[in-house]
Amino acid sequence: MxxxxxxxxxxxxxxxxxxxxxxxxxxxxxxxxxxxxxxxxxxxxxxxxxxxxxxxxxxxxxxxxxxxxxRIEKPKVVFLIDNSASMKVKWDVTDYRNISRTVDKFAQTKRAITASGISSYSKYPAEYWKFDESYNMLGDFQLDSFRFDGFETNLLAPLRKIYNLRREENIGAIFVVTDGIINSGENPAYLAEQIGIPIYTIGVGDTIPPKDVVVTGIVTNELGFVDKPQPVKVNIKSFGFDLDGVNVQLFEGKDLVSEQKINLKRGIEDYSVVFDYTPKAEGFAKLVAKVQILSNEFSSENNSQTQIVKIVKSKKKYVLISGYPVPDISYIKSIILQEKGSEVLTFIQKQGAEFYDPKPTRKDFEDAQVFILLGFPINSSPNQILDWVKEEWNKGKSVLFVSQLSTDYRKLKPYEEFLPFNFASNNAKEYSFVADFRQTQSGNPILNIASGDVGLKLLNQLPPIFRTELFVRPKPESEVLATIKVGNSELKEPFLLTYEFQNRKSAAILGYGIYRWRLLGQSLRELMNSPDKEIDPGSALIMNILNWLSANEEFARVRIKPNKTNFHQFEQVSFTGQVYDQTQSPVDNALVKVRVVKDNTQVESVLPQIGSGLYSGNVGTFDIGEYNYIGEAYRDGKLIGSARGKFIVEKSNLEMLEFRSRFSFLQYISNVSGGKFFFWNETDKIKTELDNLFLQNKVITQKKELxxxxxxxxxxxxxxxxxxxxxxxxxxxxx
Known part of the structure; x- marks a missing residue:
């Protein structure tokens, strides 16, 4: 109607x-x-x-x-048949009664489909689907159309498709023929409960696996550092072996890193070996874990795993230099150490030109990326320290200056080259003030500590701090992000400045006692009634300043990498890109390209934008081998940054990692959906269930709005x- x-x-x-x-x-x-x-x-x-x-x-x-x-829609039945490679494996087992038998999944599947009447079902219209890493809807059933060669098993994808078809079609029942070994996609159990259609599962295979030893995975940090040891954990499963002295090896490329022996015991399946791995050079390391191939082993294809690890020269390293002990030191250090992989060396001057232990060395300055001058220099500070900072600044490193009560600005004046201001005068008389963050700078990423205008409001309510009667002149290339306010009087004297010139950066905070931002800032969030309840405004501001100073064009601003380091042949290689500005805030509407290179051939693709600086897409399928990639991000025709890396395409062994059928999982899916579970050899019961199906017509309502x-x-x-x-x-x- x-x-x-x-x-x-x-x-x-x-x-x-x-x-x-x-x-x-x-x-x-x-x-x-x-x-x-x-x-x-x-x-x-x-x-x-x-x-x-x-x-x-x-x-x-x-x-x-x-x-x-x-319209009246007649009911139909959908048959989902597992087409993955694990459905054709065959092995001999001996059960607890010492009875030997052969497990032939292909023969079991064939019998379950033909003897039960699935292949010739005609009571209701039938649809046959095959599924592995994806799914395909077939016409009439033809056993020859099932090659059982899928690299993965994803049951969620076809069930989700059926779930989406419920409003358009009258699917009365679902029959699934599988071993229940789901190794791709999310767990389909929740969807089975919500789908509203009974799912009848038919389990093939056996709960006793073949005699085999398998490397199931490598666990280590994705990012390693030169000359810094890191653990590499290799997980291994053993089925049916009772053998001592089995060799496990770890390789970097073709070079042996280390090897260990393990003792396999019948009845114990899970083992792990931890290696110490110390990278020696920057780049991308290919770690390969191998377990010894044993006699009478079911398969040797699963005896190794590969992992790509990015190796960089060092961690993000800061050098903090102070003229004397002050509370702001521990405050800034705590903010730095919140970021994983960051390191801060602290040098505090004591009486005269001496420093407390540890004492600064030239090598400490060479290895650092950002220098923090906190109340430094004072009258007795050695010029050598400032000379070292100036030399590193000229190499492209960054400087953060934080004033204190006893800072000697006349001693600092010869080094104004790396500061965002020129010194005018200073009187040691102290007064308190609050920071006045300019509305005109609301779009500056350093001030982006919360969404919308909330961040600027939070910053303008920070507690008072202290300052001497200091007068400076900002450099023409500097940006003044905040001035000072004393009482109700707004002064034009700069408080927070940034400076970027010829790829070199510096910032200055012309006030002290900033540790009070953390002590008093907690009550501020209640006062502002801000939705960003977890934010610490002062610490977030300091972190943004440090991120801006330490941002690396290639590593921090642009991050482009494959979604995993190992792909199998015929699988779509997918990439994700993240693009950030100078403070690592997301950048939208960029052009993100990925170029995949091997020998003299290359393939270039553009990653579609997802939003919030995120880009993602497929770049194609590739033959077995190692591939290098180059990712580049552009905005308005200008290169923002690039990233390089490596990935591997190999013959998939996911279907060779697990052989034990998961019948209990299939029973659960059937129970929660209102269906039933059958073993593959219960063909009479399956046939009876098919014959007894009573499905009703359904009124399908389609509505179109103009x-x-x-x-x-x-x-x-x-x-x-x-x-x-x-x-x-x-x-x-x-x-």
């Missing part, structure tokens, strides 16, 4: 009033004419005027035309009626 319903965005009474008013206006307008025309002509002009007004009203009254179609407001043809009709009216009136000589 089909229905067409017209709905309006206005009340029905309002529509009725408009129609009546339109009729009244039309009647009044054409009740008498000058000159007088025949009655039939007045009626014609009135009808034309009325329809012109009506179509104009419809155009602006938000009407929706609903086409509703109800939004008529701002619908151009209506406006054209209205104009057409008014034009016809005007032409007729002119022809009749009406005023």
């Amino acid at each position: 089909n229905k067409v319903v017209l709905n309006f965005g206005f009340s029905g009474w309002l529509i009725l009033i408009f129609v009546l008013v339109s009729l009244f206006i039309t009647y009044f307008y054409y009740r008498k004419t000058n000159p007088t025309i025949e009655r039939k002509n007045r009626i014609l002009l009135g009808v034309i005027r009325f329809f012109g007004l009506l179509f104009l009203f419809i155009f602006f009254s938000e009407p929706i035309l609903n086409f509703i179609q109800n 939004y008529l407001w701002n619908y151009l043809p209506l406006l054209i009709l209205s104009i057409l009626f008014f034009s016809i009216e005007w032409l007729l009136r002119r022809k009749k000589g009406l005023l």
Whole structure:
């Protein structure tokens, strides 16, 4: 049954009033004419005027035309058949009764499908789907169309498709033939509970696995550091072996890193070996874990695993230099150490030109990326330290200056080259003030500590800190992000400045006692009634400044890498890119390219934008081998940064990692969905269940909406009626 319903965005009474008013206006307008025309002509002009007004009203009254179609849909049954490689394996087992038998999954599957009547089912319309890493809908059942060579098993994908088809089709029952070994996609158990269709599962295989030893995975840090040892854990499973002295090896490429022996015991399946691995050079290390191939082992294809590890020169390293012990030291150090992989060396001056242990060395400065001068120099500070900072600044490293009560600005003046200001004068008289963050700088990524305008409001409510009567002149290339406010007086003296010139950066905080931001900032969030309840405004600001100073064009601003380091042949290689600005805030609308290179061939792809600086997409399928990639991000034609790496395409062994059928999992899926579980050899029971299925027709309602407001043809009709009216009136000589 089909229905067409017209709905309006206005009340029905309002529509009725408009129609009546339109009729009244039309009647009044054409009740008498000058000159007088025949009655039939007045009626014609009135009808034309009325329809012109009506179509104009419809155009602006938000009407929706609903086409509703109800149809009777006959029920059908969907058969999902596992097409993965594990469905054709064959092995011999001996059970606890010492009875030997052969497990042949292909033979079991064939018998379960043919002897039960699945292959020739005709009581209701039947659809046959095969699934492995993906799924395909087939026509009539043909056993030859199943090659049982899928690299993975993903049951969620076909079930989700059926779930989405519920409104359009009448699927009355689902039968799944599988071993229950799901190694791809999410767990389908929750969807099975929500799908509203009974799922009948037919389990093939056996719970006793073949005699085999398997490397199931490598666990280590994705990022390693040169000359820094890191653990590499190799997980191993053993089935049916009782053997001592089995060799496990770890390789970096073709070079042996280390090897260990393990003792395999029958009845114990899980083993792990931990190696110490120390990278020696920057780049991408290919770690290969291998376990010895044993005699009578079911498969040797699963005796190794590979992992790619990125090796960088060092961690993010800061050097903090202070003229004397102050509370701000521990505050800044705590913020730095919140970031994993960061390291801070602290050098504090004591009486004279001496430093507390540890004492600074030239090598400490060479290895650092950011230098923090906290109340340094004082009157007795050695110039050598400032000379070292200046030399490293000229190499492209960054400086953060934080003033203190006893800072000697005259001693600092010769080194203004790496500061964002020029010194004018200073009086040691101390006063308190609050930071005044400028609204004009609201878009600056350093001030982006919370969404929208909340971040700037939080920063402008930070507790008071201290300052001497210091006067400076910002450099022309500097940006003043905040000034000072004393009481209700807004002063133009800079408080927070940044400076970027010829790829070198520095920042200055011209105030001290910033540790008070953390001590007093907790009550601030309640005062502001901010949704960002977890934010510590002062610490977030300091972290943004440090991130801006330490941001590396290649590593921090642009991060492009494959979604995993190991892909199998015929699998789509997928990449994810993250693009950030100078403070690592997300950048949208960038052009992100990935170039995959091997020998003399290369493939280039563009990653689609997801949002919030994230880009993701597939770049194609590749043959077995090692591949290098180069990722580049552009904005307005300018290169933001790049990333390089490596991935591996290999013959998949996911289907060779687990052989034990998961019958209990299949039973659970059937129970929660209202179906039943059968073993592969219970063909009579399966046939009886198929014959006893009683499925009912279903009324499928399809609704299509046509939004008529701002619908151009209506406006054209209205104009057409008014034009016809005007032409007729002119022809009749009406005023």
